[in-house]
Every structure is written in structure tokens, then in C-alpha cells.
Amino acid sequence: MRVLIVALVPSHLLSMVPVAWALRAAGHEVLVAGGAPVVERAAAAGLSGAVVSEPPGKRVRRSAAPSGLPGAGPDWTLLRERWRQRVDGVLDEHLDVARQWRPHLVLVDPIEFSGLIVAAALRVPAVVHRWGPDRISSQSIPRAVEALAEVAAGRGIDDGPALPSMVLDPCPPTLQCPEASSSQPVRFVPFNGAGSPPRWAPRPRTGRRLCVSFGGETPMLSQPAVWDALVRELAAVRDLESVVTAVPRDAGALPASVRAPGPVPLDLFLGGCDALLHHGGAGTALTGLALGVPQLILAQPNPSWAAVGERVAARGAGVVLDLDSALREDAEGGLRATLEALLSTPGHRSAAESLADEIRRLPAPSAVVPLLAELAAAPVGR
Numbered sequence: 001m002r003v004l005i006v007a008l009v010p011s012h013l014l015s016m017v018p019v020a021w022a023l024r025a026a027g028h029e030v031l032v033a034g035g036a037p038v039v040e041r042a043a044a045a046g047l048s049g050a051v052v053s054e055p056p057g058k059r060v061r062r063s064a065a066p067s068g069l070p071g072a073g074p075d076w077t078l079l080r081e082r083w084r085q086r087v088d089g090v091l092d093e094h095l096d097v098a099r100q101w102r103p104h105l106v107l108v109d110p111i112e113f114s115g116l117i118v119a120a121a122l123r124v125p126a127v128v129h130r131w132g133p134d135r136i137s138s139q140s141i142p143r144a145v146e147a148l149a150e151v152a153a154g155r156g157i158d159d160g161p162a163l164p165s166m167v168l169d170p171c172p173p174t175l176q177c178p179e180a181s182s183s184q185p186v187r188f189v190p191f192n193g194a195g196s197p198p199r200w201a202p203r204p205r206t207g208r209r210l211c212v213s214f215g216g217e218t219p220m221l222s223q224p225a226v227w228d229a230l231v232r233e234l235a236a237v238r239d240l241e242s243v244v245t246a247v248p249r250d251a252g253a254l255p256a257s258v259r260a261p262g263p264v265p266l267d268l269f270l271g272g273c274d275a276l277l278h279h280g281g282a283g284t285a286l287t288g289l290a291l292g293v294p295q296l297i298l299a300q301p302n303p304s305w306a307a308v309g310e311r312v313a314a315r316g317a318g319v320v321l322d323l324d325s326a327l328r329e330d331a332e333g334g335l336r337a338t339l340e341a342l343l344s345t346p347g348h349r350s351a352a353e354s355l356a357d358e359i360r361r362l363p364a365p366s367a368v369v370p371l372l373a374e375l376a377a378a379p380v381g382r
Contacts, residue, residue: 001028001376004103006094006115008034010041011215014283015170016107016129017045018189022365023372033097034112044194050097052114055089074136074303080147087114088151094118095155104376108164110137113144116161117152123380125165127372130183132171132282135307138181165375168368170286172358175311184371187362190267190287198261201269207239208343211273211293213266214246215281220298220323221248229327233335234258240339242277243269267291275342276318280305285312292356294348296338298323316351318342 003023007013013032020030024047032042032049039049094114098106098121108115108128119126130137141164149160169176169183212234214220220227227248234242235255242258245266254260266287270276276288276295285308288295295318297309309320319342326335342348 001105001373002101002103003028003030003105003107003372003376004098004101004115004118005030005032005042005047005107006034006112006118007032007038007109008112010037011281011283012109012112012131013038013041013045014191014193015131015188015286016109017047017191018365019107019129019168019186019368020045020047022369025366026369026373028369028373031097031101031103033094041193045191050101052090052093052097055086074140076143079140080143083113083144083147084151087117087148088154090114091117091151091155095121098122105372107168110134111140113141113148113161116141116145116164117148117155117157120152120159120162121155121157125375125378125380126162127166127168127375128164129168130171131304132188132286133175133177133307133311134169134171134180135177136304138177138179162380165380166371170362171282172289172355172362174358175289175315175355177307177311184368185362186368187364188286188290188359189365190290192265192267192283192287193263195263195265195268197268198264200259200261201272207241208274209272210234210237210240210242210275210277210339210343211266211270211288212242212244212277213284214279215284220279221246224248224250226323226327227251230335231255231258233327233339236336237339240343243273275339275348277339280308282308286359289317289352289355290359292349292353294318294342294352296321296342298326315355316347317355318348318352 023030032047033052035054036051039051042049091114098118105124106115106119106126108126110128116126145161152160167183168186170186170188220230235257244260247260271291273293276293278284280297295312297320299309299320299322312318313320321338
């Protein structure tokens with residue numbers, strides 16, 4: 001069986017890597033298609049890739065929702081236009097790659113809708129692989145199928161994009177959003193990139209250790225005032241060593257209690273941390289939960305990140321703090337007090353460890369390979 005994996009950005013690919021490894025270990029062929037950063041990340045994971053260029057010209061603005069606050073829904077009109085513009089720009093290259101590769105199945109990033117059109121064009125199943133708590137893709141995929149029908153028809157695919165034949169879900173069921181569509185569970189296996197275990201990670205230490213990990217486009221890394229306030233709050237927490245996985249390019253010197261070791265895969269040291277502070281990324285959250293680490297999530301205006309924070313808090317494995325209220329100038333001490341409470345409340349650790357047990361009980365990636373092979377062998381109608 002040949003499997004084509006399509007991913008929009010490297011972080012979305014990471015959650016699919018363990019399934020790709022399982023496919024390869026079972027003797028199947030795998031090819032990753034995406035932008036150059038996606039293919040570079042695939043190569044670091046030992047997977048072959050084909051670069052698909054991003055379309056030139058002005059893009060629709062990226063905001064997916066007016067707010068990440070509870071109850072604030074995405075701007076679907078804006079998103080439909082964004083989907084049409086982007087997919088129309090990359091689809092021909094995706095189709096060229098797919099027609100040369102001739103896959104029997106397409107494994108799809110939930111928001112790389114080109115994969116749904118590729119599957120329809122080749123008359124093979126499309127399998128969507130979620131990242132984690134899903135409030136958006138269950139709603140967006142049916143809308144995208146409708147919105148992209150004309151784009152597909154322009155390439156001779158008259159029935160439009162394919163609906164998923166299966167959805168793989170690495171999120172433990174009790175953490176998943178209640179409104180998420182039905183899915184096939186698969187165990188989340190942490191993979192945050194290739195690297196070497198840092199020498200400092202296993203050393204005996206006194207006090208407590210906090211991992212601080214943010215995505216590349218968050219205010220913590222792009223707004224100097226927010227970053228400076230964050231560092232001040234971290235340094236003020238007693239007996240705490242903070243390990244920051246990324247810093248702004250122009251960041252000044254850090255206090256002695258804040259360590260910035262450079263890029264280190266989270267799974268190589270996070271298990272030795274007492275807590276995790278992050279932006280709400282699903283991969284970051286599930287990596288921490290797979291290792292039984294309680295979390296503080298700084299809520300930001302992104303509905304997917306907001307969903308992660310809400311679900312982690314609902315399960316008792318962490319707390320959510322609004323970014324603006326936590327780090328504004330007149331709120332000094334808010335983040336510090338929340339961290340102290342997280343670190344000193346045993347219930348958060350117990351809830352995180354319970355979720356780690358739940359993750360371990362889910363079917364391993366190797367267990368879903370026969371399901372994918374059976375799906376790929378079945379005829380797909382138009």
C-alpha cells in the first residue's frame with residue numbers, strides 16, 4: 001500500500017509521524033507532501049517528501065475567528081474565501097505529486113483540504129488525522145467540501161472534495177470536545193522532532209522545574225512587553241527553574257532561574273518537569289499529558305488553542321489564564337500566583353497522570369494500520 005500524507009505546517013505533521021512510522025514498519029510506502037518546512041520536518045523523522053510550493057501573491061488575512069473566548073465561533077465567510085484562495089494556488093502541484101505517486105490512501109491534515117480533493121481525484125479514501133481536542137475541524141470539513149466544490153470542478157473533479165472515510169483521533173476520549181464527530185482512536189505517541197537528550201535534564205536538582213513552550217506566532221515571542229512581563233513573573237516564583245524552549249530573537253539576558261537551552265524536543269525532558277506552561281497547542285498539551293505533567297495554558301484569540309485550554313481545565317489536569325489579564329502592567333503577580341497554585345495542588349498532577357493512563361490504553365499506531373489497509377483495498381465510488 002502507498003500512502004500520501006498531506007500537511008499544512010510542520011506542527012500538524014508531527015501528530016501523524018507515529019502512524020507513518022507504523023505504516024513503514026508494516027512494509028507500506030509513505031510520502032509526505034507539503035511546503036518546504038513540512039518536507040524538512042518529514043526528513044528529520046525519516047520520511048520521504050515532495051515539496052508543494054505555496055501560492056504567490058497577497059493572502060487572505062489569517063485570523064480564523066473574532067476571538068478565542070468561549071462561545072466565539074470562527075468567521076466562516078472569511079475562512080471559505082481563505083480556503084478557496086489557498087487551495088486553488090496549491091492544488092495543481094498536489095495533484096501532480098499524487099498522480100505520480102499513485103497512493104492507495106491519503107492521510108490528511110484536518111485543515112489541508114487539498115488532500116480531500118486529491119483523494120476524490122484519484123478515487124481513494126481520505127483519512128483525516130486530528131491533532132487533539134477538536135472544536136473546529138468537525139465543523140469546518142463539511143463547510144470546506146461545499147466551499148471548494150467549484151475549485152475541484154475546475155480540475156474536472158465534478159463530485160467535489162471527498163468526505164473523510166475515517167477520522168483518526170489521538171485525543172483521549174475524556175479530553176475530547178463533546179461536539180467532535182465520531183472517530184477511530186489511536187494512541188498519541190509524543191514526537192517533537194529529532195534531537196539528543198540534554199545533559200542537564202537528568203541531573204539531580206533542588207526546587208521545581210517548569211517547562212515553558214510556545215508556538216512560533218504567539219505574543220510571548222513577538223511582543224517585547226509581553227515577553228519581558230512573562231520573564232519577570234517566572235523569575236519571581238520561588239524555588240523554580242524555568243526551561244524556555246524558544247526566546248525572541250532580540251531578547252535580553254535572562255535571570256539565572258530561567259534557562260534557554262535552544263531547540264530541544266519536549267519529549268526528551270518534559271517528563272522530568274513539575275509543570276508545563278504553554279499557548280494551547282494540541283501537540284504540546286498532549287505531549288505533556290502523555291507524560292503526566294499538569295499544565296498552565298495562557299488563553300489567546302485562537303479557537304483551537306482555546307478548546308485545548310478549556311478541555312484540559314475541565315479534566316482538572318491544568319488551569320487556563322487569560323494572557324492579557326495575566327501579563328498586563330497592572331496585573332503583576334497573577335501568573336506567579338497561578339503557577340504557585342498549579343505546582344502545589346496535587347489534584348492537577350493526579351488528573352494529568354490519569355489522562356496519561358488513558359492515552360496508554362488507546363490502540364497503538366500499529367493497531368490501526370490493518371484498518372487503513374482494509375480501507376484502501378475497498379472500492380471507492382464517486
